[in-house]
Amino acid sequence: MLERLKQSSSFWMILACFCFAIMGVFVKLGSQQFSVAELVFYRCIAGLAGIFVVVLLQGKTLKVNLPMFKLHMSRCVAGFIALLLYFYAIVHLALPTAVTLSYTSPLFLTLITIFYLKNKLQPRQTLAILIGFVGVVILLKPTFESAQWLAGLMGLGSGLLSGVAYFNVNKLGQAGEPEWRTVFYFSLVSTTGAAILMSLQDAPLTFLNLNNIWIVAGLGVSATIAQLGMTRAYSRGKTLTVASLAYLTVLFATVFAALLWDEQLSWASYIAMALIAACGILSSAFKKSVRL
Template sequence: MLQRLKQSSSFWMILACFCFGIMGVFVKLGSVQFSISELVFYRCIAGFVGILFVVMLQGNTLKVSLPMLKLHMSRCVAGFVALLFYFYAIAHLALPTAVTLSYTSPLFLTLITIFYLKQKPQGGQILAIMIGFVGVVLLLKPTFESAQWQAGLLGLLSGLLSGVAYFNVNKLGQAGEPAWRTVFYFSLVSSLGAAVLMGLQDEPLTMLDSRNIWIVLGLGVSATVAQLAMTRAYSRGKTLAVASLAYLTVLFATLFAVLLWDEQLHLSSYIAMALIAACGILSSALKMNKSVSLSP
C-alpha cells in the first residue's frame, strides 16, 4: 500500500501542498525579522546543501547537455523571481490571499500550454480561464483599495512565473531529468540570486540567534520537502491534472491562518478564492486528451 502511494503523483502533490502551506507560515513569521531576499536565501540554501550532500554521497553527476542546461536555467530564473514575488505577497497580504494569487499558476499554465502547442483551445477552457480571472479581480479588489496593491500585483505575477516554471519542470521530467537534479539547479541559482540581492540591500543583514534560528530551519526543511515532492509529482504525472491538486495549498494556508492569526477575510474574498480554485481545476480537467502533450 505504501509503495503504491509512493508511485502516485497525487500523493506527492498533496504532500507538497501541505509542506508549502507550512512554508508560508514560516515566511509570514520570518518577514517580521528578515528581508525578503534573506528569506528566499535561507529557503533555497537548505535545499542546495542537502541535495549537494546526497550527490556527493551517491556519486551522482551534475553534468547536463547544453540544451538541457538552457531548460534548467529557464526554469530556475522563472522560479526564482516567482519566489521573490510570492514571499513579498505573503509578507504584506493575508496568507490565504497571497497563496491564492500565486496559485493562479494552473490558469497561466493552461494558457502557456495552448500557445506552446499552437492549437485551438476548447470552449470550456476559455470559459474556465475567464471565470478564473473574474475571481482574481474580486480577490484583488479590496487590495487595490488599500496600500497593498503592489503586493497584490506581485502575487499575481508570481502565479504567471510559476506557470512558466512548472511548464519547464514537466519538460525536464519528460526528457528524463531526475527530480533531485532539477531541484539542485533551482536551489543553486536561487541561492546565488538571493545572496546578490542581500549584498545590495540597504538595511543590515539579520543575525541568526536562538530567537529566529527555528524559523530559518523550519522554512528550509518544509520548503525542501515541498520542492522535492512537487517536482516528483509533475515529473511523474500529467502536468495539467497534477496542477489541479495545487489548490490544496490554499486550503492548508487558510486553516493555518485561522488557527495561528485568526485571519478573517471578507465573504467576497472566499468566493473569489473558490472561483479561482474551481476554474483552475476545471481548466486542468479540460485538457486536450492526447494532443495536449508537453513534448517539445
C-alpha cells in the same frame, strides 16, 4: 497500512500542501526579522545542500549540453523571481490571498502553452480561463482599493512566472532530464541570486541566533519536505488528481491564518478562491500533454 500510504500519490500531495502552508507561516513569522531576499536564501539553501549530498554520494553528474543548460536557466530565473514575488506577497497580504494568487499558475500555463503551440482556444479552455480571471478580479478588487495593490500585483506576477517555470519543467521532463537535476539547478540559481540581493540591500543582514534560527530551520525543512512530496506525488499519480489536491494548500493556509493571526476574509474572497481553484483543476483536465 503505512506502506500503502507511502505508495499513494494523494498522501504525498496532501503532505506537500500541508508543508507548503507551514512554509508560508514561517515566511510570515520571519518577515518580522528577515528581508525577503534572506527568507528566499534560507528557503533554497536547505534544498541545495540536501540534493548536493545526494549527488556526491551517488556519483551523479551535473553536466548538461548547451541547449539543455539554457532551458534550465530559463526555468531557474523564472522560478527564482516567482519565489521572490510570492514571499513578498505573503509578507504584505493575508496568507490565504497570497497563496491563492500564486496558484493562478495553471491559468497562465494554459495561455503560455496555447501561445507556444500556436493552437486556437477551445471553448472549454476559454471557459476555464474566464473562470480564473473572474476569480482573480474578485480577489484583487479590495486589494486595489487599499495600499496593498503592489503586493497583489506581486502575487499575481508570481503566478505568471510560476506558469513559465512549470512550462519549462515540462519541456525538461520531455527531454529526459531527471527531476533531481532540475531541482538542483533551481536551488543553486535561487540561492546565488538571493545571496547577491542580500549583499545589495540597504538594511543590515540579520544574523542567526537562538531567537530566530528556529524560523530558518522550520522554513527550510517544511519547504524541502513539500518539494519532495510534490515531486513524488506527480511522478506516481494522475496529473488531474494531484493538481486538484494541490489547492489544499489554500485551505491549510486559511486555517493557519485564522488560528495564528485571526485573519478573516470576506465571502467574496472565498468565492474568488473557489473560482481560481476550479480554473486550475479544469486547466489540468484539459491539458493532458502538460505536466504541472
